[in-house]
Amino acid sequence: MDDSLRAIDVSVVFSGLRALDGVSLSVAPGEILGLIGPNGSGKTTLVNAITGQVPMAAGRILCGAEDLTGFSPRKVSLRGIARSFQVVRLFNNLTVAENVEAAALAHGNGRRGSRDKARMLLAEFGLEARAEDLAIGLSYGDKRRVEIARALAADPKYLLLDEPAAGMNEAETGELLSILEELPRARGLSLLIIDHDMGLIMRLCGRLHVLASGRTIAEGDKDSVRSNPVVIEAYLGTGAEAAHA
Numbered sequence: 001m002d003d004s005l006r007a008i009d010v011s012v013v014f015s016g017l018r019a020l021d022g023v024s025l026s027v028a029p030g031e032i033l034g035l036i037g038p039n040g041s042g043k044t045t046l047v048n049a050i051t052g053q054v055p056m057a058a059g060r061i062l063c064g065a066e067d068l069t070g071f072s073p074r075k076v077s078l079r080g081i082a083r084s085f086q087v088v089r090l091f092n093n094l095t096v097a098e099n100v101e102a103a104a105l106a107h108g109n110g111r112r113g114s115r116d117k118a119r120m121l122l123a124e125f126g127l128e129a130r131a132e133d134l135a136i137g138l139s140y141g142d143k144r145r146v147e148i149a150r151a152l153a154a155d156p157k158y159l160l161l162d163e164p165a166a167g168m169n170e171a172e173t174g175e176l177l178s179i180l181e182e183l184p185r186a187r188g189l190s191l192l193i194i195d196h197d198m199g200l201i202m203r204l205c206g207r208l209h210v211l212a213s214g215r216t217i218a219e220g221d222k223d224s225v226r227s228n229p230v231v232i233e234a235y236l237g238t239g240a241e242a243a244h245a
């Protein structure tokens with residue numbers, strides 16, 4: 001059976017503004033899909049619609065055979081769909097380890113299991129030395145890594161990352177890339193990644209989905225998308241992504 005995560009004909013309207021207009025996107029098991037497009041094209045809104053953070057005016061969200069349309073963010077996450085946020089959300093006054101443990105606890109792990117899981121994830125993310133530091137004092141790059149570790153503490157089948165490399169320097173982005181590219185194999189999950197760093201996107205993703213003004217303008221393997229004149233016109237050729245590098 002097709003176990004893909006699918007958004008079908010999704011429209012989202014914010015007080016008259018049509019942020020998404022009939023967008024359909026699917027993420028297949030084990031793949032890394034890149035979601036790209038200019039500022040304000042609807043990328044974050046699409047992730048918010050999938051995870052139940054914004055209401056849809058039309059459309060459906062399916063995970064395999066299950067219809068998740070209208071589910072709360074909590075119910076979506078319990079179905080194995082985790083996300084990170086464009087603006088990092090951590091418990092500033094908890095330690096790094098406590099932040100990850102809290103996420104594991106919230107997903108039904110026991111105390112000891114949560115502690116073990118947090119320790120394992122911090123090691124995987126090279127954050128062991130920071131484990132007892134308060135989240136508030138971390139560098140931006142470390143905060144983003146903690147956020148991804150928190151998302152993984154839920155053992156998701158699908159991980160949706162909203163600009164995980166934003167604000168990272170080149171070395172941090174390189175480290176992030178090597179962690180992310182292993183995730184499908186190491187954890188059997190699928191990744192949807194939004195980013196304006198085209199170097200990262202092109203190295204990581206097999207397939208790309210491109211939005212502009214709330215509509216899909218292209219989707220397919222990265223080489224066909226990269227050379228698509230419509231995509232170059234709307235995004236890649238505009239220098240929009242370079243402005244974020």
Ligand SMILES: Nc1ncnc2c1ncn2[C@@H]1O[C@H](COP(=O)(O)OP(=O)(O)OP(=O)(O)O)[C@@H](O)[C@H]1O
Nearest residue numbers: 014017019037038039040041042043044045046086
């Ligand atoms: N909560 C909201 N209320 C009103 N308008 C919103 C809200 N969220 C997003 N929008 C609008 O919806 C449109 C799509 O925004 P969205 O944040 O999804 O774009 P994006 O592709 O993620 O852009 P960026 O690359 O800058 O993150 C924009 O016009 C934005 O101003």
Ligand SMILES: [Mg+2]
Nearest residue numbers: 043044045086
């Ligand atoms: Mg966004």
